[in-house]
Amino acid sequence: xxxxxxxxxxxxxxxxxxxxxxxxxxxxxxxxxxxxxxxxxxxxxxxxxxxxxxxxxxxxxxxxxxxxxxxxxxxxxxxxxxxxxxxxxxxxxxxxxxxxxxxxxxxxxxxxxxxxxxxxxxxxxxxxxxxxxxxxxxxxxxxxxxxxxxxxxxxxxxxxxxxxxxxxxxxxxxxxxxxxxxxxxxxxxxxxxxxxxxxxxxxxxxxxxxxxxxxxxxxxxxxxxxxxxxxxxxxx
Numbered sequence: 127x128x129x130x131x132x133x134x135x136x137x138x139x140x141x142x143x144x145x146x147x148x149x150x151x152x153x154x155x156x157x158x159x160x161x162x163x164x165x166x167x168x169x170x171x172x173x174x175x176x177x178x179x180x181x182x183x184x185x186x187x188x189x190x191x192x193x194x195x196x197x198x199x200x201x202x203x204x205x206x207x208x209x210x211x212x213x214x215x216x217x218x219x220x221x222x223x224x225x226x227x228x229x230x231x232x233x234x235x236x237x238x239x240x241x242x243x244x245x246x247x248x249x250x251x252x253x254x255x256x257x258x259x260x261x262x263x264x265x266x267x268x269x270x271x272x273x274x275x276x277x278x279x280x281x282x283x284x285x286x287x288x289x290x291x292x293x294x295x296x297x298x299x300x301x302x303x304x305x306x307x308x309x310x311x312x313x314x315x316x317x318x319x320x321x322x323x324x325x326x327x328x329x330x331x332x333x334x335x336x337x338x339x340x341x342x343x344x345x346x347x348x349x350x351x352x353x354x355x356x357x358x359x360x361x362x
Contacts, residue, residue: 128242131166133157133186134178134204139227143176146231147238160189167197174242175201179212187215194220198289200241204229217330222291223317240318244290265300267359270339270348272300281339291316292335295328299349299359308356332357 130152132143137158144154155170157163161184163177175193179186186203193201203216203224213224223237263274269282274297279286288296294316298307307315313324332351336343350360 127151127153128173129153129155129171130238131155131157131163131170131172131175131177133160133163133175133181133189135159135181136178139178139204143234146235150235150238152238160184160186160192163189164192167193172197172199173245174199174238176204176238177201178204179216180206187212187219190216190219190221198287200245200290202237202241214326214330217327220289220334222289241290244294265297267300267303267361268348270296270300272297286338288335288338291331292338295331296335296339296349296359299357303359304361306352306356306358312357328357 130147132140132147132154133156134140134143135158140156140158144156147154155166155172157166159181160177163175164184166172167175177186177189190201190203200222201220203213203221205213205216205224205226216224222241225234225237265272265274271280273279277293279288279293279296295312298312298315299305309325309328312328313319317327332349333343336346336349339348340346348360350358352358
């Protein structure tokens with residue numbers, strides 16, 4: 127059973143989320159500020175975090191910074207409509223997605239399922255046995271190798287630890303080398319959601335990809351921006 131950490135200083139929201147999530151078969155652990163959330167992560171095996179941004183003691187942004195030092199589990203931020211800059215900041219420090227309050231329970235559950243599905247696949251929990259046949263799920267470009275069977279990415283032989291969104295963006299670009307994707311196209315393919323905020327969201331994740339894959343992120347060799355159009359993986 128997947129275990130979800132719900133962190134919000136408003137107990138009514140935590141209780142509502144617990145009802146929605148347990149109704150879908152998830153186990154829910156509660157926290158009411160970022161500090162409590164980090165303590166829970168030390169003690170429990172958590173598969174996904176739903177966390178508010180504006181909280182006392184330690185807010186969601188500060189907690190995200192600390193969380194990403196040790197964990198790659200998916201994080202969905204809960205934000206108010208007035209917190210657009212905080213949404214971008216949250217994505218900058220490693221959040222995978224956000225949902226605006228008041229939220230639609232159906233949309234919330236769909237986003238949770240989507241993130242858990244990606245995280246499970248990246249963890250190799252696919253139920254598939256290794257094949258003795260040649261692995262057709264391996265893509266190599268330069269020093270980057272992406273194995274879609276094991277969900278592993280290596281750079282010059284060293285494993286690179288990507289979040290589910292980063293992996294999906296890299297896979298999209300690497301399986302279509304040289305093709306330029308606009309931010310809206312990337313957002314549509316990876317998030318499978320309406321493209322509101324696509325440019326900022328995609329730009330943040332691409333920057334994180336470069337920081338992990340490029341020796342000089344300011345002068346990328348692999349993940350190339352095509353001015354005014356979007357991004358591509360270099361074919362070289």
